[in-house]
Amino acid sequence: MNIGILxxxxxxxxxxxxxxxxxxxxxxxxTTGGHSAAIGEIISDPQxxxxxxxxxxxxxxxxxxEHLPVALIREIEAHRPVYPSSRAIAVCQNRVEExxxxxxxxxxxxxxxxxxxxxxxxxxxRALGCPxxxxxxxxxxxxxGQAVLKTPDDAxxxxxxxxxSQLIVEAFVDFVREVSIIAVRGRDGEVRFYPMAENxxxxxxxxxxxxxxxxxxxxxxxxxxxxxRALLDELDYVGVLALELFxxxxxxxxxxxxxxxxxxxxxxxxxxAVTSQFENHLRAVQGLPLGDTRARFPTCMANxxxxxxDSGEVLRQADVxxxxxxxxxxxxxxxxxxxxxxxxxxxLARRLDALASLLPDxxxxxxxxxx
Amino acid sequence: MNIGILxxxxxxxxxxxxxxxxxxxxxxxxTTGGHSAAIGEIISDPQxxxxxxxxxxxxxxxxxxEHLPVALIREIEAHRPVYPSSRAIAVCQNRVEExxxxxxxxxxxxxxxxxxxxxxxxxxxRALGCPxxxxxxxxxxxxxGQAVLKTPDDAxxxxxxxxxSQLIVEAFVDFVREVSIIAVRGRDGEVRFYPMAENxxxxxxxxxxxxxxxxxxxxxxxxxxxxxRALLDELDYVGVLALELFxxxxxxxxxxxxxxxxxxxxxxxxxxAVTSQFENHLRAVQGLPLGDTRARFPTCMANxxxxxxDSGEVLRQADVxxxxxxxxxxxxxxxxxxxxxxxxxxxLARRLDALASLLPDxxxxxxxxxx
Numbered sequence: 216m217n218i219g220i221l222x223x224x225x226x227x228x229x230x231x232x233x234x235x236x237x238x239x240x241x242x243x244x245x246t247t248g249g250h251s252a253a254i255g256e257i258i259s260d261p262q263x264x265x266x267x268x269x270x271x272x273x274x275x276x277x278x279x280x281e282h283l284p285v286a287l288i289r290e291i292e293a294h295r296p297v298y299p300s301s302r303a304i305a306v307c308q309n310r311v312e313e314x315x316x317x318x319x320x321x322x323x324x325x326x327x328x329x330x331x332x333x334x335x336x337x338x339x340x341r342a343l344g345c346p347x348x349x350x351x352x353x354x355x356x357x358x359x360g361q362a363v364l365k366t367p368d369d370a371x372x373x374x375x376x377x378x379x380s381q382l383i384v385e386a387f388v389d390f391v392r393e394v395s396i397i398a399v400r401g402r403d404g405e406v407r408f409y410p411m412a413e414n415x416x417x418x419x420x421x422x423x424x425x426x427x428x429x430x431x432x433x434x435x436x437x438x439x440x441x442x443x444r445a446l447l448d449e450l451d452y453v454g455v456l457a458l459e460l461f462x463x464x465x466x467x468x469x470x471x472x473x474x475x476x477x478x479x480x481x482x483x484x485x486x487x488a489v490t491s492q493f494e495n496h497l498r499a500v501q502g503l504p505l506g507d508t509r510a511r512f513p514t515c516m517a518n519x520x521x522x523x524x525d526s527g528e529v530l531r532q533a534d535v536x537x538x539x540x541x542x543x544x545x546x547x548x549x550x551x552x553x554x555x556x557x558x559x560x561x562x563l564a565r566r567l568d569a570l571a572s573l574l575p576d577x578x579x580x581x582x583x584x585x586x
Numbered sequence: 587m588n589i590g591i592l593x594x595x596x597x598x599x600x601x602x603x604x605x606x607x608x609x610x611x612x613x614x615x616x617t618t619g620g621h622s623a624a625i626g627e628i629i630s631d632p633q634x635x636x637x638x639x640x641x642x643x644x645x646x647x648x649x650x651x652e653h654l655p656v657a658l659i660r661e662i663e664a665h666r667p668v669y670p671s672s673r674a675i676a677v678c679q680n681r682v683e684e685x686x687x688x689x690x691x692x693x694x695x696x697x698x699x700x701x702x703x704x705x706x707x708x709x710x711x712r713a714l715g716c717p718x719x720x721x722x723x724x725x726x727x728x729x730x731g732q733a734v735l736k737t738p739d740d741a742x743x744x745x746x747x748x749x750x751s752q753l754i755v756e757a758f759v760d761f762v763r764e765v766s767i768i769a770v771r772g773r774d775g776e777v778r779f780y781p782m783a784e785n786x787x788x789x790x791x792x793x794x795x796x797x798x799x800x801x802x803x804x805x806x807x808x809x810x811x812x813x814x815r816a817l818l819d820e821l822d823y824v825g826v827l828a829l830e831l832f833x834x835x836x837x838x839x840x841x842x843x844x845x846x847x848x849x850x851x852x853x854x855x856x857x858x859a860v861t862s863q864f865e866n867h868l869r870a871v872q873g874l875p876l877g878d879t880r881a882r883f884p885t886c887m888a889n890x891x892x893x894x895x896d897s898g899e900v901l902r903q904a905d906v907x908x909x910x911x912x913x914x915x916x917x918x919x920x921x922x923x924x925x926x927x928x929x930x931x932x933x934l935a936r937r938l939d940a941l942a943s944l945l946p947d948x949x950x951x952x953x954x955x956x957x
Binding site for chain 2 (some may be wrong): 228232235236237238240253254255272335453498502503504506507511526527530531534536537538539541551
């Protein structure tokens with residue numbers, strides 16, 4: 216089966232690497248002109264003139280990037296099956312619709328307001344209490360389009376800084392940790408859940424994800440499974456969905472945002488789970504049975520950001536698995552990731568310290584389960 | 587680093603799949619015109635006119651197929667590093683030189699004679715005792731270029747059938763099982779050994795490999811490690827080397843043949859070992875530290891020969907990992923393989939029976955450790 220992928224970055228490349236062994240071939244439609252994927256045919260189409268060429272090569276279409284025009288997805292849907300659907304992408308690319316869906320499905324979120332002026336932003340910050348976080352309702356990712364208000368007086372500055380006509384303002388959550396749940400739903404409605412990961416960000420960019428978590432109560436996983444299943448079923452979703460959450464001091468989960476695709480916080484599955492998120496996404500979109508989502512070993516994913524480490528030094532570490540994306544160095548850019556696999560979490564924490572010291576500008580890894 | 591691969595079949599493709607995450611890019615030189623690899627640039631060169639194009643694209647050269655003209659390898663060596671070297675390939679593509687090397691390094695082999703006529707073949711069969719196996723000294727693989735002599739009188743028929751001017755005749759070995767040892771040697775001389783696999787053939791083609799083996803005495807692994815280390819060091823070898831052996835009833839090992847490349851009996855490492863043979867070969871040829879060769883779990887590799895199974899039915903099995911090669915169906919052709927991973931050997935044997943029933947024309951799996 217020839218699979219079309221909208222976008223041609225590292226997620227597309229990792230999908231292709233997982234798909235060749237399944238017998239798939241890949242065609243990428245790159246509407247941005249900034250592709251880095253090197254496997255499969257890339258149709259570079261910044262002028263939107265080559266959709267026909269793309270469609271005639273592919274049997275089914277998926278994407279690695281959700282900030283695509285919904286009209287484009289709808290046009291493709293008229294000719295080829297697209298998974299996840301245009302409805303899923305429409306919800307995920309607008310924080311107002313996303314929050315409304317969370318509300319409708321009784322998935323708790325931080326308290327929030329939608330505002331459309333600097334004055335309204337100031338009023339919302341006063342009502343919610345500060346610190347508060349303002350986010351553009353569209354086009355935000357990796358911490359872009361966001362600002363923290365320490366006091367309501369920061370509103371004019373934040374409004375100008377973000378520069379969007381509509382923002383969501385959220386009450387600051389005093390969370391213990393950021394976590395995520397990744398699940399996959401097949402064409403037949405079957406759902407499988409990966410063990411939750413704990414995620415550590417720096418400067419708004421994911422740095423580390425660890426899964427499974429030794430100190431996660433089963434009931435928390437079950438709660439998260441229930442939330443993501445509600446989303447998957449409501450959207451009649453096919454493929455991998457990621458849901459980022461805050462875990463509060465009293466153990467509750469508050470949904471932050473979701474991504475309708477394979478997700479950075481699921482890269483640990485490439486070496487730590489029976490079936491990777493990439494393979495499971497591909498199995499789902501082509502109607503194949505889903506693979507086992509069980510974790511084999513405690514695994515930590517460490518992102519390589521901005522500058523490359525010495526590959527030799529990294530590969531000299533025990534049970535590390537390097538995943539480079541073939542991109543040029545640039546501050547803040549995701550260039551690759553390293554998966555570290557260990558027999559237990561104590562060993563994982565110890566070896567992670569050694570690994571982190573080899574990654575340029577990597578913050579010290581700190582996880583809630585390390586005492 | 588851009589890696590050049592001579593040959594463009596499934597082994598080259600699996601090398602590329604392992605190499606993209608290391609940051610490598612691949613260029614294949616296909617001198618046969620029968621490529622199936624779909625990843626990376628393929629230079630189709632049946633007329634031997636495009637070697638310059640190939641060389642200017644690559645930093646280092648390796649191969650997935652040893653039946654290449656040694657003169658070609660030597661020519662490439664004048665311009666780029668080639669691993670394993672032309673010396674290794676020269677020895678491996680000639681059974682007479684290979685046996686002589688085994689003899690020189692005191693690696694036991696079945697008793698053999700070199701013959702250059704039907705009459706000499708008959709005489710050798712009489713001296714060695716029948717059944718005996720005659721093999722062309724060059725160009726044999728997957729059981730091609732071989733014949734079994736049940737009596738010395740079969741000599742004229744066998745001679746005509748094989749149709750080579752020089753044969754090796756070997757005494758039939760009353761072996762308990764066929765096994766193989768795969769090892770990798772780095773540019774710095776470091777050597778790592780994979781756990782030995784038991785291999786089951788049908789019609790001269792490998793059908794199943796299992797590793798590690800529950801009933802293999804440590805001393806047998808140590809003996810095999812010693813044999814392959816002697817070969818690696820003697821040839822100043824860089825990369826993965828495979829050595830096929832017979833294990834006799836009294837536990838001795840007799841070397842059958844070696845292959846200077848990643849090997850079908852090492853495909854289990856893709857899902858069953860910490861580092862796959864493909865990644866380790868690439869680490870070796872580019873001077874990176876070698877990865878851990880430890881097995882994580884009992885794993886069985888089952889080849890898909892001639893006809894494709896129903897992918898959905900295969901993927902519905904627990905902990906199976908499908909590796910399709912993207913080749914058209916043809917009797918006797920290797921189309922892919924399936925790795926089956928289990929917690930223990932009893933479970934492996936049980937689930938292997940279920941898997942085998944889904945693979946067209948697969949013989950019933952029988953292993954010496956299953957009682």
